[in-house]
Amino acid sequence: WKMENFRAKEIARIRALVGPNDQVLGGVSGGVDSSVAAAVMKEAIGDRFHAILIDNGVMRLNECEQVKETLGEHLGINLTVVNGGELFLSRLKGVTDPEKKRKIIGKTFIDLFQEEAIRIEKEAEAKPDVGPVKYLLQGTLYPDVIESVSYKGPAATIKTHHNVGGLPDTLNLRLIEPLREMFKDEVRAFGRELGIHHDVLMRHPFPGPGLAIRILGEVTPERVELSRRADHIFISEIRAAGIYDDISQAYVAISQDRAVGVQGDARVYGFIAILRAVVTSDFMSATPYEFDWKLIKKISTRILNEVDGITRVTYDMTSKPPGTIEME
Numbered sequence: 001w002k003m004e005n006f007r008a009k010e011i012a013r014i015r016a017l018v019g020p021n022d023q024v025l026g027g028v029s030g031g032v033d034s035s036v037a038a039a040v041m042k043e044a045i046g047d048r049f050h051a052i053l054i055d056n057g058v059m060r061l062n063e064c065e066q067v068k069e070t071l072g073e074h075l076g077i078n079l080t081v082v083n084g085g086e087l088f089l090s091r092l093k094g095v096t097d098p099e100k101k102r103k104i105i106g107k108t109f110i111d112l113f114q115e116e117a118i119r120i121e122k123e124a125e126a127k128p129d130v131g132p133v134k135y136l137l138q139g140t141l142y143p144d145v146i147e148s149v150s151y152k153g154p155a156a157t158i159k160t161h162h163n164v165g166g167l168p169d170t171l172n173l174r175l176i177e178p179l180r181e182m183f184k185d186e187v188r189a190f191g192r193e194l195g196i197h198h199d200v201l202m203r204h205p206f207p208g209p210g211l212a213i214r215i216l217g218e219v220t221p222e223r224v225e226l227s228r229r230a231d232h233i234f235i236s237e238i239r240a241a242g243i244y245d246d247i248s249q250a251y252v253a254i255s256q257d258r259a260v261g262v263q264g265d266a267r268v269y270g271f272i273a274i275l276r277a278v279v280t281s282d283f284m285s286a287t288p289y290e291f292d293w294k295l296i297k298k299i300s301t302r303i304l305n306e307v308d309g310i311t312r313v314t315y316d317m318t319s320k321p322p323g324t325i326e327m328e
């Protein structure tokens, strides 16, 4: 297929599928996938598409505000922000297993979505000219679909992608996944076709479970804060060096282990920050980005000087495979 045809066909397909008054809900994160999916939906059905940003308490520094600006203000998408931070963090308290963390986040996400669907449904009932909420939009990509399939029995499942697959019966919505057959580079091309800004399209992907799968072990408010601040320094330096678009994904993970350091005259015992930056075209395989040594030293110094509570900085040299891009 060709991109121009795909756009027209996808909009026609959405309009044919969604009844003339039906409402559609969709979770957005500010990432490329959900933004492109939301933009095509807005183009197809206007304000009958309700975008919902769930603040899960593990988003990056200033991320909610940025999403409001890019999707709400620039693209004019009908956007609601749900503040779920406390609920997510309370359900994650004491949980260390990566799969459990992902499942809790996926379930909480669905719970809040359901509440939001009911709220919008009730509002719709009050207006005679507006139809019911019938569909859920998801920006699922082809690689997510493949990786979620267990091809050698359950033990071979790579990991659970919380945004793929069946929704619980309690959520009475049908799925619409306009990007299900696309790889990342194709989604970016589609976004350009839809007129989405370069910075949004080139933004590195950020996983649904957010910083929770980059904070190894238990997610505590203290380590969420460390992760946010260190990540912000890393990404700002990458942008300032003009290499953001050369890297496919970069972030700072926070280890559960601690190490001793010296601050002024005092001995401090803090967490280890792990920098990860990879290059990939399809996210199915990836190699570590080869940093200029001076830059990585500068980043390390800044994190150690500016983020109290981090005493070591390391760089993750693992390719995918055998590693994955995320830590958990």
Ligand code: XMP
Pocket: 102, 160, 161, 162, 163, 205, 206, 207, 208, 209, 249, 283, 320, 323, 324, 325, 326, 327
């Ligand atoms: P992995 O870690 O599997 O990551 O090599 C491949 C790509 O997928 C992203 N990723 C996720 N995205 N929900 C998402 O929306 C998830 O649960 C999830 N897990 C991984 C990851 O950031 C990378 O871009």
